[in-house]
Amino acid sequence: MEVGAAPPPFWAGGPAPGQTYIPRALGHTDIAPRGTGTGPAALPAGLTLSPMVTGTSVLGLKFSGGVMLAADTVGSFGSLARFRGISRLLKVNDSTVLGASGDLADFQHLRQLLEQMVIDEELLGDGHSYSPRALHSWLTRVLYNRRSKINPLWNTVLIAGVYGGESFLGYVDMLGVAYEAPSLATGFGAYLAQPLLRAELERDRDRLPTREEARELLERCLKVLYYRDARSFNRYEVATVTEKGVELEGPLTLEANWDIAHVV
């Protein structure tokens, strides 16, 4: 050991204050920094400790007749808007769509899992398909278990669907936190868009917005996010689920209003 090197940890192989504790069961007590790749290769496959290419907010809103999700189409590499044509909304089956924010490589992995699940289900040919609520429950279990093994899928997911005449909108994040609500948003949207969505819903508690009102509200929220979220983009997609099925629209472009620039 060189002179002046830090003393060895207080106890070997245990938690250190302020550091992420990776249990010995995973084979490493301190993760080797990226790029050096030394030591026994005992990290679990697909371990995500830091998101790389990420997606920003996803918005969800129930309306009378169904549910709607909206998300922009950019994958950010840190602050760089690197991939500008990525779809973050996934049609799972005719009654459900899923929108993801967070690490997009993990989302692609999730997409593959889901697509295979849906194919297996169709092969059974019993006329049943996954309900949005079932998918939400499954996803909660998967994400929570991954989190408990300190190997998360670094995503926050909104699941929207219509099944048996009832509409469903649910949220699951990388920790396995899950809940349902008539309006939801992930990421920045939770701070900027959710209040707008809730204000609209609470304005008239007797009824849900119509499809056109919901669409217009989501676009307004996306515009606000484009103004105020530095990782957003002005191209977006919208997925609408009704009794009739899933419609995926996009990529569409937002018109931004910069008139105030002349007033200031």
Add this chain to the structure above:
Amino acid sequence: EWTAEPVSTGTTIMAVEFDGGVVIGADSRTTTGAYIANRVTDKLTPVHDRIFCCRSGSAADTQAVADAVAYQLAFHSVELEEPPRVRTAARLFQQSCYRYREELSAGIIVAGWDPRRGGQVYVVPMGGLLLRQPFAVGGSGSSYIYGFLDATFQPGMSRSQCQEFVARGLALAMVRDGSSGGVIRLAAITEEGVERTVLAGSDLP
């Protein structure tokens, strides 16, 4: 101190699709810290007859993954009894890069020609995402040329236009990025084969 730094292909790499094939290009500098370990590196690595990968990130990591993928592809194409698809090669890269994402430092562009879909460019950035794009750029030097590429790229360019586009982009990046430099290695991959060129010194745009 440079002996403690990992060997990395701090790089600029580019690939563009055209009708009938792809043009790929890279600089030729490999660095350990600030020392240039190899000034004539070849970062365009064949993984099959008509499929190449452009490597950026850790030199060791990318060489190891590329060797593994080349082996898998060779096996696969013997079983298939036809040239493998570029998408298959890209998917193989993605599987390794996603599985070992916390241990690897690898940003890879897979580009080539196959009989089914013609020229294709796929990008597998750090993290293990797989995406097809009409053109792709990667490596540390890429940051400096996003503006140039966005302004200059036109869909539907011809082969020679693509070569000029790649050469100009790489030259601009190499000037500004300390981790990129040396010569420009270009390759055009089509049904007929792979044509490699080197642009050095005064040939640089």
